[in-house]
Amino acid sequence: MPGIPKPPERMLSEEQNNSTTPWGMLQENSAGIKEEVQADPETPVGTNDHTEVTPEPSEPEMYSGPLEKAPLLELGNDLADARIFFSDAVDIAKYAISNGPEAPEEGQPVLLIFGGVCVPVYENSDPEKLEAAWARVMRGHCDQQIKVPDPYSEHPVIAETYPLVIKTLDDIPEKVLAAEAREDEARRNDEDDYDIQRADTIINRKEKYEGLKEKLWDVEIRLAGAAAAQLPPNIYGDRDNPIQAEPFTSEFEARGVMYSSYTFLLAKLMQDHLNNNETATVADIAEEALKILDIRVNTSDPLFNAVTGYLLPDSAWGWDHGQELLGWYNEVRERQSGYRSPLPPEAQ
Incomplete structure (x- = not known):
């Protein structure tokens, strides 16, 4: 399981060098996963006879x-x-x-x-x-x-x-x-x-998560929230002595840790792109970063609301680009609900 601290109870109840990885690599193959087709051990090499066994569809x-x-x-x-x-x-x-x-x-x-x-x-x-x-x-x-x-x-x-x-x-x-x-x-x-x-x-979710975590290990993010005070800038700690976690004992605990884990991955993905593209904005990259994480951009999805909400200003983690993320989130909410706030962005 990820060596990530769970967020504070309030959040759960609410539902070395600084090297970077090219954004394109994360888009094309975010975990380096390629599933191999198991070969038939009794089929000679060089033949193409796969007619011996065919699974017959039937009602279990x-x-x-x-x-x-x-x-x-x-x-x-x-x-x-x-x-x-x-x-x-x-x-x-x-x-x-x-x-x-x-x-x-x-x-x-x-x-x-x-x-x-x-x-x-x-x-x-x-x-x-x-x-x-x-x-x-x-x-x-x-x-x-x-x-x-x-x-x-x-x-x-x-x-x-x-x-x-x-x-x-x-x-x-x-x-x-x-x-x-x-x-x-x-x-x-x-x-x-x-x-x-x-x-x-x-099935491949853990392998993909671990692949992204490894590629983004050295990307540092700045978190202003009180809950982040004890975390190292790269979140995960030293490669040779990473933060460890005990096995989960409850659904409540596991859900909180995984929501935080994907929150940090989202921030690292966006920060990595911002580091490598001076003209990029959070609004430019948020949706693509969520797509890499297989998270739907949908304000009725608890996971989407958690990983974005934990990074907003005044949240427990409080990413330093949280204000930009809030502007993008409000645009998504308005687009999906048809609701448009009468308040200026800074007052929303």
């Missing part, structure tokens, strides 16, 4: 068994929407097994809903194997589905159907995995396949 069978009685980890909403990484969500689930008020019986899992997929998490679950199995189901390769009470409904008796992670990749023949990987790659070539795009975005 409905699960019936002990998992139906496993406690559901109720987190308020899907943690994937708050930019929390899958590995951190598993930490929260494991903490709940040991310390939660509705901890399961010994040897039983809790059910975690993440990215719209139901993941049984055991105390001894292997995080890497669990993540690989979850990623497969996220991309639509679902063997079974399960009905569980909707954790986000005011009427918990209403059951919601979710794709279920029921197998690790060790339980699936390599030929099948290779065929599924080819199918995924074909879907990526279809620009209208939103489902695979969404799945890849969520």
